[in-house]
Amino acid sequence: MYVRVNEVGPRDGLQSQGKTLTVDARAQLVKALVDAGIRYLEAGSFVSSKAVPQMAGTDELFGRLSDINHVRYAALVPNMRGYELATASGARVVNVVLSVTDTMNRKNIRLSLDETADVCAAIAERGRREGIEVQAYLAVAFECPFEGRVDPEVVATFAHRMNDAGASKLIIADTIGAANPTQVRQVLDLIVPELGAERLSCHFHDTRGMALANITAAVDRGVAEFDASIGGLGGCPFSPGATGNVATEDVVLLLNSMGLDTGIDPLDLVPLVRLAEELTCVTLGGKSFRWLAQEYNRTHGGDRHGG
Amino acid sequence: MYVRVNEVGPRDGLQSQGKTLTVDARAQLVKALVDAGIRYLEAGSFVSSKAVPQMAGTDELFGRLSDINHVRYAALVPNMRGYELATASGARVVNVVLSVTDTMNRKNIRLSLDETADVCAAIAERGRREGIEVQAYLAVAFECPFEGRVDPEVVATFAHRMNDAGASKLIIADTIGAANPTQVRQVLDLIVPELGAERLSCHFHDTRGMALANITAAVDRGVAEFDASIGGLGGCPFSPGATGNVATEDVVLLLNSMGLDTGIDPLDLVPLVRLAEELTCVTLGGKSFRWLAQEYNRTHGGDRHGG
Numbered sequence: 001m002y003v004r005v006n007e008v009g010p011r012d013g014l015q016s017q018g019k020t021l022t023v024d025a026r027a028q029l030v031k032a033l034v035d036a037g038i039r040y041l042e043a044g045s046f047v048s049s050k051a052v053p054q055m056a057g058t059d060e061l062f063g064r065l066s067d068i069n070h071v072r073y074a075a076l077v078p079n080m081r082g083y084e085l086a087t088a089s090g091a092r093v094v095n096v097v098l099s100v101t102d103t104m105n106r107k108n109i110r111l112s113l114d115e116t117a118d119v120c121a122a123i124a125e126r127g128r129r130e131g132i133e134v135q136a137y138l139a140v141a142f143e144c145p146f147e148g149r150v151d152p153e154v155v156a157t158f159a160h161r162m163n164d165a166g167a168s169k170l171i172i173a174d175t176i177g178a179a180n181p182t183q184v185r186q187v188l189d190l191i192v193p194e195l196g197a198e199r200l201s202c203h204f205h206d207t208r209g210m211a212l213a214n215i216t217a218a219v220d221r222g223v224a225e226f227d228a229s230i231g232g233l234g235g236c237p238f239s240p241g242a243t244g245n246v247a248t249e250d251v252v253l254l255l256n257s258m259g260l261d262t263g264i265d266p267l268d269l270v271p272l273v274r275l276a277e278e279l280t281c282v283t284l285g286g287k288s289f290r291w292l293a294q295e296y297n298r299t300h301g302g303d304r305h306g307g
Numbered sequence: 308m309y310v311r312v313n314e315v316g317p318r319d320g321l322q323s324q325g326k327t328l329t330v331d332a333r334a335q336l337v338k339a340l341v342d343a344g345i346r347y348l349e350a351g352s353f354v355s356s357k358a359v360p361q362m363a364g365t366d367e368l369f370g371r372l373s374d375i376n377h378v379r380y381a382a383l384v385p386n387m388r389g390y391e392l393a394t395a396s397g398a399r400v401v402n403v404v405l406s407v408t409d410t411m412n413r414k415n416i417r418l419s420l421d422e423t424a425d426v427c428a429a430i431a432e433r434g435r436r437e438g439i440e441v442q443a444y445l446a447v448a449f450e451c452p453f454e455g456r457v458d459p460e461v462v463a464t465f466a467h468r469m470n471d472a473g474a475s476k477l478i479i480a481d482t483i484g485a486a487n488p489t490q491v492r493q494v495l496d497l498i499v500p501e502l503g504a505e506r507l508s509c510h511f512h513d514t515r516g517m518a519l520a521n522i523t524a525a526v527d528r529g530v531a532e533f534d535a536s537i538g539g540l541g542g543c544p545f546s547p548g549a550t551g552n553v554a555t556e557d558v559v560l561l562l563n564s565m566g567l568d569t570g571i572d573p574l575d576l577v578p579l580v581r582l583a584e585e586l587t588c589v590t591l592g593g594k595s596f597r598w599l600a601q602e603y604n605r606t607h608g609g610d611r612h613g614g
Contacts, residue, residue, distance in 0.1 A: 209519060209594025
């Protein structure tokens, strides 16, 4: 079975870094990821460059993306203005984020939960009319840093709302890395039977080390798409305690080992982790990276930057 | 549901350390683990102190163990002489290790697979006669560093052999951390229906970051006992590439989060990881440790070594 690995490092990863990369460097990272076999990638966001300087120039970046017929590049947008900028820059896939608690929306973007849902629904509806895929993130779907545990029924309600508005995909996001496999099953058992596993994706953070356990539970429920960030790059700057996107190399190694097909060789990600480290000047690498790097050096004759 | 966490740090963890701890230090670590709620613990091994100096004085250690009516202390033995030494020192639970590939046994203990199985079976039979529980580890049950992937049928064959000999428990061990959830399900689907999940335990290493995913798969198949090592202490000195027992704090946090009952508060393990670090002079801590330590410091007022 083919499982899609959606790389979010160039957006979710880079946006929280202290160092702001040039568009050149971002384009280099994206191209290297695509060369390693990544076919689903969140390339950047169309947000205020005052608020998120790390994402300035995403319009220029979209103009430089290669293999646009073989790679599904997505752009995150916060509102209709972002949608317009993204589509004007050539984005055919647009991501919106609907945190499913009121406090998270107010703290994050100064809108109520209902107001955010309206914004996201309007973008999904417009996307459907204009032939643009709109993917809806359901953020803090398991636990909110302000309101605590989230009722799975709430997640299901907003999944249906975004589905009805025309969202092409619903991404259940554990924004603060607090989910566990039991919760994952509970949420998916509510949503999968009605909307279908093929419409879903999951986004896990590895803050408490449980991301791969959660992915295992989601695979068991039929989910076949997962977000991941090269080397574990990033986190969410707006969520207290939210560090650690699950690392792409960990997700690929897990899925491949399980006999699923990601189309990616995890060893090919070793130089990618090192490239991301060089570009961002932070130490990266998922749980499997030490082992993968040993394997890489063994099979590539110790040529640290080869391959 | 109660799930047993069997702490193996004082044996499996310490035996591979460069620094050999005094019996005093080992007894201090064991007592601190018991004080934190650990009720199942592999305290040491009765092996040649020439071959494994880290385990010298395990007889003395067994004489000092506290709460022996409430804590299930086990001793690893390599042969009948070890069994006799262990039981003479008061051990009521004895562990034997049967690697399920021929090469692993020859490289590890210079016996063939059949010879090792005979030794383990004889110990299990004697234990049954003498009222001593003998637990049989089925090592390299998923992958052997010398022979590669292991056929689940082979694991099942030796599980039955040890069961027939009188072993009280069968511990499926991923000695080199190469297992994945699909394999775990395959092996358990062969063994659980015939021997019962309550007779099984699993021992995972986190070398490739998949231990918690594997535990999730095993819980799903009814397994309710898992080995773990405080802070991830240890590995297997005889297995190339075998680093990283899964950390006790990671296992406890996962299981508790899933709504299972381990009887242990993961925050109580934070000072234990620090104690193990001080005693062994190595940096320890599982995947969740950074988060747990933050939580610990937040809830314990930053008193680094407090209760």
